[in-house]
Amino acid sequence: MINLEVWKSLQQSFTPKGVTLIAVSKTKPASDIQDLYNAGQRDFGENYVQELVEKQAILPSDINWHFIGHLQSNKVKYIAPFVHLIHAVDNAKLLNEINKQALKNNRIIDVLLQYYIADEETKFGMDKAEIKELVSNKVALTNVRICGLMGMATNTDDLNKVRSEFARLHAFLLELKANYFANNPEFNKCSMGMSGDYELAIAEGSNMVRIGSLLFGNRVYPA
Ligand SMILES: *Cc1c(COP(=O)(O)O)cnc(C)c1O
Numbered sequence: 702m703i704n705l706e707v708w709k710s711l712q713q714s715f716t717p718k719g720v721t722l723i724a725v726s727k728t729k730p731a732s733d734i735q736d737l738y739n740a741g742q743r744d745f746g747e748n749y750v751q752e753l754v755e756k757q758a759i760l761p762s763d764i765n766w767h768f769i770g771h772l773q774s775n776k777v778k779y780i781a782p783f784v785h786l787i788h789a790v791d792n793a794k795l796l797n798e799i800n801k802q803a804l805k806n807n808r809i810i811d812v813l814l815q816y817y818i819a820d821e822e823t824k825f826g827m828d829k830a831e832i833k834e835l836v837s838n839k840v841a842l843t844n845v846r847i848c849g850l851m852g853m854a855t856n857t858d859d860l861n862k863v864r865s866e867f868a869r870l871h872a873f874l875l876e877l878k879a880n881y882f883a884n885n886p887e888f889n890k891c892s893m894g895m896s897g898d899y900e901l902a903i904a905e906g907s908n909m910v911r912i913g914s915l916l917f918g919n920r921v922y923p924a
Pocket of ligand 1: 725727748769770853894895896897911912913914915
């Protein structure tokens with residue numbers, strides 16, 4: 702089941718602001734994706750490699766597939782032929798493997814670096830020093846384009862905390878842009894905000910929100 706009314710109102714509010722809506726379809730059937738595609742949605746986000754590969758094979762070829770989950774280096778090869786944007790790059794080994802697989806597929810693959818902004822042990826990502834080290838060594842990456850940052854805020858009712866985490870991510874994006882990507886116009890993507898916090902994220906500079914349950918309903922994970 703998809704919520705078309707919610708989708709329409711989100712698209713209407715995001716389009717004039719230049720915010721890309723990524724419909725996060727993990728665990729949801731391909732038929733839900735097709736329904737939202739028929740309404741006009743083109744950007745979809747998935748978290749699991751096998752699930753993404755299966756869906757990609759049977760759904761329209763002009764879908765922009767965003768890989769938003771934690772990605773293991775040994776699985777990059779399965780999504781490298783078609784993935785549109787990899788959001789959660791959190792180490793140099795993974796970045797090098799994406800470059801290698803992009804080269805094999807004769808593609809340039811766009812990626813975001815995951816910046817750790819939350820207060821939770823469970824979330825992946827890099828700190829400022831790790832990201833700076835990684836972007837200082839980016840010259841060797843011929844087939845990867847670093848297009849910005851992605852992050853997830855702490856899961857809390859404390860809106861001030863969430864807001865300040867988003868603000869921190871956006872400020873770091875601007876700092877990196879000035880110091881490492883001044884001549885890279887593609888370095889402008891700020892992927893933050895989900896169903897519960899996208900408004901705060903946009904207020905703090907997000908231009909890419911990843912929304913699942915608002916569009917597709919709550920997820921039920923297999924036991
Ligand atoms: C599942 C997921 C989302 C979507 O979450 P909702 O709360 O359902 O909108 C967004 N980003 C990431 C990284 C996710 O794993």
